[in-house]
Amino acid sequence: MNTASDTIDLESAYSAVSDTYKGKGDIHAACRLARERSSIFIGDFIRQFAVPTNAGMQQGSRPTFALFRHKDVMAVLRDAEAYTSGFIAEGLGAFFGGLIVLAMDGEQHRQVRALLQPAFMPETVNKWRGQIDAVIRKDFLEPMAGDKKADLMAFGLAFPIREMYALMGFPTDDPQAYRRYAGWALAMVGGNQVDPAKADEARRNAGIAVKALYDAIMEVVVRRRAEGSLGDDLIGRLLRAEHQGRMLDDHEVTTFVRSLLPAAGETTTRTFSSVMTLLLTTPGLQDRVRADRGLVPKLIDEAVRFEPVATFKVRETAREVEFHGVTIPKGAFVQCMVVAANRDEDVFENPDVFDIDRKPRPSFGFGFGPHMCIGQFVAKLELGCAVNAILDLLPGLRLDPDMPPPVIEGAQLRGAAHIHVLWD
Ligand code: HEM
Numbered sequence: 001m002n003t004a005s006d007t008i009d010l011e012s013a014y015s016a017v018s019d020t021y022k023g024k025g026d027i028h029a030a031c032r033l034a035r036e037r038s039s040i041f042i043g044d045f046i047r048q049f050a051v052p053t054n055a056g057m058q059q060g061s062r063p064t065f066a067l068f069r070h071k072d073v074m075a076v077l078r079d080a081e082a083y084t085s086g087f088i089a090e091g092l093g094a095f096f097g098g099l100i101v102l103a104m105d106g107e108q109h110r111q112v113r114a115l116l117q118p119a120f121m122p123e124t125v126n127k128w129r130g131q132i133d134a135v136i137r138k139d140f141l142e143p144m145a146g147d148k149k150a151d152l153m154a155f156g157l158a159f160p161i162r163e164m165y166a167l168m169g170f171p172t173d174d175p176q177a178y179r180r181y182a183g184w185a186l187a188m189v190g191g192n193q194v195d196p197a198k199a200d201e202a203r204r205n206a207g208i209a210v211k212a213l214y215d216a217i218m219e220v221v222v223r224r225r226a227e228g229s230l231g232d233d234l235i236g237r238l239l240r241a242e243h244q245g246r247m248l249d250d251h252e253v254t255t256f257v258r259s260l261l262p263a264a265g266e267t268t269t270r271t272f273s274s275v276m277t278l279l280l281t282t283p284g285l286q287d288r289v290r291a292d293r294g295l296v297p298k299l300i301d302e303a304v305r306f307e308p309v310a311t312f313k314v315r316e317t318a319r320e321v322e323f324h325g326v327t328i329p330k331g332a333f334v335q336c337m338v339v340a341a342n343r344d345e346d347v348f349e350n351p352d353v354f355d356i357d358r359k360p361r362p363s364f365g366f367g368f369g370p371h372m373c374i375g376q377f378v379a380k381l382e383l384g385c386a387v388n389a390i391l392d393l394l395p396g397l398r399l400d401p402d403m404p405p406p407v408i409e410g411a412q413l414r415g416a417a418h419i420h421v422l423w424d
Contacts (some may be wrong), residue, residue: 010179013186014157014266015417020190020202023051023411027311028352031340033069040324041066046312050195053314053335054102056292065328066312066335072241072323073341074332074362076315078369081107083315083334085371093410100259108244109370115241116374119234125377132163133385141393149400152276152390152419153269163382166255170220171234181216184209185261213261218254218312225250231258250298260375265311268379269338270415271365273384274307275300276390277406277416278354280399285356290391296384298356304365306354307408309415314368331409339414345377362383396424 034041045066046053054420054421066074076083088103101112101229139162140155158179163180191206221235229239238253248256277301279286289295313336321328328334342363343351349358366373373379399405403420 005360008141010157010183010186011160011185013183014269017186017191017266018410018413018415018417020195020198021410021413022052022351023049025049025411027339027411027414031337031343034066034177035068035340036265037069038324039069039072040326041068041334041335042326046071046314046412049101051412053412054085054314062331063329063333064335065323065326066337067323068337068340068344070341070344070347072366073336073338074368076336077313077364077367078373080109080370081213082318084318085109085315085387087316087333097140098101101256101374102263111244113370113374115238116234119237120374121282122377123379124232125381127377128167129278129381129385131166133389134163135159135166135250136356136382136385136389137393141389145393149252149420152421153273155386156269156272156419157408160272160379160382161270164261164264164268164378167233168260169231169380171223171237177216181213181261182265184213185258185264188213189262189266193417210258213258214254217257221250221253221257251309263373263423264375264378266413268382270309270410271300271304271379271413272383272386272411273406273407273419274309275303275387275409276308276419278303279420280397280419281405282354286397289387293388293391295356296387297380299387300380300383301363302358303362304355305342305348305363307414308338308342308363308365309413310365311410311412311414312337313364336364394423396422398422405421 044064084105086105110344161178161182170266187205317332399422400422406416406419
């Protein structure tokens with residue numbers, strides 16, 4: 001990866017994050033095997049996959065347990081008093097600094113969610129549908145429609161960034177700047193390494209990216225404040241918002257926005273890759289969805305259940321708890337295996353089958369409880385617009401028989417790296 005802060009390359013930053021979080025082994029098979037033995041794993045279950053967790057360098061430093069059952073994962077994620085996230089500030093968050101919503105607990109988290117939530121509710125988000133749809137069609141798919149072949153992931157990497165940064169309130173006159181910001185956001189995530197051979201360089205890159213992104217966002221924040229802090233976008237709302245009885249200062253708004261960026265772009269890219277892979281590889285599915293677009297939301301929901309991007313979530317116990325006769329002490333790490341809970345046969349019939357007609361039940365691809373993804377309606381809207389536009393503009397879409405088929409892989413972050421397609 002290029003380390004010069006203003007020339008960081010988005011594609012290589014994305015591949016570097018994919019490599020780091022891909023790890024080793026088949027996580028679905030490992031979860032199935034572990035669960036056949038017991039509903040709880042005593043020890044660091046994640047360790048075998050050689051991927052970093054949100055705990056960063058603290059991973060492995062204290063008693064650790066893993067849970068696989070739907071009801072157990074739900075119980076942990078919904079109870080943010082007993083299972084806290086503050087440790088993330090010293091783990092993954094150590095690379096960010098400032099206000100990090102993912103790493104907040106209790107009253108502080110409640111206040112921050114209340115402040116952010118209105119910008120992300122369906123009634124606000126749905127107003128963006130026309131704008132999102134127009135960008136996807138005019139800026140991306142129409143220009144490539146004549147090519148008759150592509151790696152769909154070039155589009156998949158670019159469009160969520162283009163959409164998200166505009167919705168957050170960055171100026172729209174320099175889309176190239178978004179790619180730069182997104183490259184830095186990915187370099188921040190890539191700073192969290194388990195491989196000591198890569199750790200130093202990755203941390204150095206993360207440090208450069210953190211600073212570069214700070215400066216770029218601060219410039220926008222200062223300008224927006226000088227212009228009167230207007231606008232319904234996220235930066236506008238944050239500039240006008242009260243937090244703990246006072247307005248946020250420029251530093252807080254900047255670090256806040258910076259902490260959102262890694263959550264907003266590549267998660268949508270990876271989910272897009274799984275949605276499209278499953279659409280193109282499940283016999284008969286594309287024809288059905290093409291004919292009945294009402295199935296698009298079901299396609300997305302089932303893909304998020306079947307192949308969640310983030311395969312697990314870690315929490316710390318704030319008090320002693322018990323699962324399946326095992327006492328978990330205060331201060332332990334609990335690894336919630338989302339990827340296993342989403343395929344728990346007590347809740348999902350034939351859980352290893354991708355079936356968009358299944359009865360809707362909560363699954364955890366967007367998390368659950370107080371920290372549940374705040375951007376889920378944006379992500380679903382973007383994904384829905386993308387699938388519909390692809391079906392409209394790329395007739396006869398099919399996998400390219402001369403190229404390797406897409407493979408959904410990764411122990412921590414799942415997705416397909418390439419989707420080579422042809423159309424008529
Ligand atoms: C398909 C795309 C996405 C997926 C799969 C996804 C997944 C998740 C998950 C699993 C969590 C829960 C984290 C936890 O419990 O510790 C989360 C939280 C979060 N997501 Fe997303 N996300 C996506 C898109 C977005 C977008 C577009 C945004 C827009 C800003 C966003 C912003 C956030 C934020 C701020 C949080 C932290 C919420 C909190 O801690 O209260 N995400 N996301």
